[in-house]
Amino acid sequence: MAYPIDAHHAPVDPSVPLEYSTEDGSLKILGFWIFLAADIVLFSCLFATYIVLHNNTYGGPTAQQLFDVPGFVAETLLLLTSSFTCGLAIFEMHRNRLQPMIGWWIVTILLGMGFVAMEISEFAKYVGEGANITRSAFLSAFFILVGTHGTHVTIGIFWMIALLIQFIRYGITAVTARKAFVASLYWHFLDAVWIFIFTVVYLSGKVS
């Protein structure tokens, strides 16, 4: 059942996006949406932990003292823009234009790398100031929440590079289109999580 005769050779129905055109592809996209739903719950636990612990600074630096507005705004803009360019890559994929798709894909990867680099330097700066993971419960929760997001982004970058090679090698097919679409879902999702980190961690840290 899962593997219809025409799993990978389906005729292209113009009303159906390529990534959904095979049964296999459509199942995998649904499966990935469900994985994202699980990931939402995963992040919600980390947010809950941060919210419970965010005032427990144990005499160490507070969020107010630590966070640097231009720094986290720049990180936010990098990730927001990469989410936009990732969307453009999928848009071009739907128009069956390989070159622009690859172009936007590369831009997305570069922006993602920029984000990770900024985050690493942000963390290094805090650690240099003595504000490391062992300093207080607030900092433990901060590093684990933001670090988990950063790890997700890093894994996403490696994933997107692996897919980039496949786009160059195989072009836009039902299989590569599905892979690109799933990776783009992941990428937009990480941007959405970041918006909440931006709000709950950084902005709220600046008001309180």
Added chain:
Amino acid sequence: MLPHYFNHLFVTGIDIYIADVLIILTSLGIVSVLTYFKKWKWLWREWLTTVDHKKIGIMYILAAFAMFFRGGMDGLMMRTQLAVPNNHFLSAQHYDEVFTTHGTIMILFMAMPMLIGLINVAMPLQIGARDVAFPYLNAISFWTFFFGAMLFNLSFVIGGSPDAGWTSYVPLAGPHFNPGPGENYYLFGLNLAGLGTLASGINFLVTVIRMRAPGMTLMRMPMFVWSTLITSILIIFAFPVLTVALSLLTFDRLFGSHIFSMTHGGMPMMWVNLFWIWGHPEVYIVILPAFGILSEIIGTFSGKKLFGYPAMVGSQITIAFLSFVVWVHHFFTMGAGAAVNSFFGVSTMLIAIPTGVKVFNWLFTMYKGKIRFNTPMLWALAFIPTFVVGGMTGVMLAIAPADYQYHNSYFLIAHFHYMLIGGTVFGVFAGLYYWWPKMFGMKLNERLGRWHFWTFMISFNLTFLPMYLVGLMGMTRRMYTYPPGLGWSHLNMLETIGAFGQGISMTFMLINIVWSFKYAERDVTGDAWDGRALEWSTTSPAPEYNFAHVPVVYSRDAFWDMKYSKNKEKYQVKEKPYRPIHMPNNSGRPFLMGFAFFISFFGFVFEWYLVGGIGLAAVFYLMFQRSFEYNTDHYISVEEIEHTEAVTGRS
């Protein structure tokens, strides 16, 4: 720079040496049997690399049986220690380790895999599918569970077992009071198995939603499929919470963070909170599939349609929602305040309503039915009163002020064993006897089955009924010995006799399995019990592709309808020629991935970050390799299908 506990890497003690010897002898035995019969290639090609849901299901059940044995031995050791007052059969430390591994293994490495195994075996057949949605992922699920369980069990002989209880509460489980690798084994073993479970949840959900046979609407699905659907949803939303809780504690233990510390502003209670946000849905994850099995069996052996099908569905959906808003009832005594405790006390009691609905539905299904008392039905019948006793005492525990008396007493122990044995284990036994012919092509012996049933049923009650009483008399959980003269001694002795009775009872099942493989009559009909759902419409065991023609469904209890309805002509499959069937390829990668995870996490347990890193790199390499694999499936030719169907007399 060796870690401080490197010196006592290998656990010492006479029982451990015996275990070491047994492990080595068993391993040697397996290796020599495989070599002697030249079965290595067979093992690799037919089992270790398989992506067939039926074989994966059988492997889950086998592994779960091994874990049942291990957990059962732990239970017997505990009962031996508690048989008489002032006993010193085990030391306090050893006793702590034994109750920790007993609980963890029974819940996570016995009950869950046993049920996931039965889901794998039966669910795709019941919906008329040829496999699950993601067969390759299914194999990954199994191997991560398997190696997670192996990692956890390894603690017994290398490094020392965890000893902070299956709930692993901080600060006891924190780095300060528990510096050894035992707790790390717990954290990494569970996290690895948890990954596989999450993947299973996603896999089953997509399978049920998208791969049902033509005509099988949601409201025509067998009840076991409904319970699989709801269980999958619970897994998907509960297991990430466990992952986070375990990872946070891992950070505290390995990297000195202060999430759950007593100092630096940490909150030990946050562990309790997160653990039970997962822990409560987990209880339903292990009970709902058992409910599903029961519904199948009671319908089949009463010869009737399941009574109140829509109410059954509704009650399961209600349970799914409620199970996420009751978790505080596991720690009323934390003192979170009257408002919090009242809210969670009331939400807990609400769960009794949908559960009660199910019990009445089973009773009404049997009402005026022609009941056949085969072994599966015996377990199902015993389930109902046992579960009601457990459930009623659960409602008592839900009353927050009264819970201050019951909390962590043997009353609680009795309650959850009535749920988990009387519910889950009885359900699992019922399911095993019921689907045994579908898995292996022959029924288990009825006479031995009845011996197994009655001895187990009596011993179970002998063990756990007195626990309610000693609990009310003040005996607390996890106490390793007690003085005489408290009025508990005789009851404790009874409990121990009961526990050994259960152990002996299990040998009837083992004998039954061996006897049946050798002598039992083979089932050639495929329909061993005059069943109602589609799994009985194919051969026993089902062929690799399950159904040569995908069945078309017009009603609930589709196979019953095919056999007995007035308009059964519409089911007569037109003798259309077979078409080639598209199936996924076998792959050794899931096994290797599980093994790489095992190596990596073993490294992390001992804080050998190089080993941990290399293992993780191997995992990522294997994932990368899979991403570049485009040739992932094959066709079964028409000739092969014709041949298979002819051999089983179905052409």
Added chain:
Amino acid sequence: MTTHSDVHATQDTAIAPGQPINHEKFPWKHIVGYVLSLVLTFAALGLVLSSALPLTAVIVSIVILAVLQLLVQLFLFMHLTERHGSATHILTLSFAFFVAITVVAGSAWIMTFRSSVA
């Protein structure tokens, strides 16, 4: 094969509104989404930096802005309404939000016991 032949199990195999996907010439949706994200981000930032409002009001407002931006991501970038077969992913996502809110709000509520104990 399932969904094509399975008329009862999954009611529609249609692609939801937003098509024809292949014929759009200019990525309007994405540009609108991007501009909206930027506006929402800077609005939240402005609220915090100017801090004319009381603390609770600021927190509530920026959380609302974050939720709006989440909706932008879901509908304009992630093609949430696009599907093949049933709307399972939307139901699953809704349940995820239910659980996430329960976990966050529930934990915060339960953990307030610190203040009453201390």
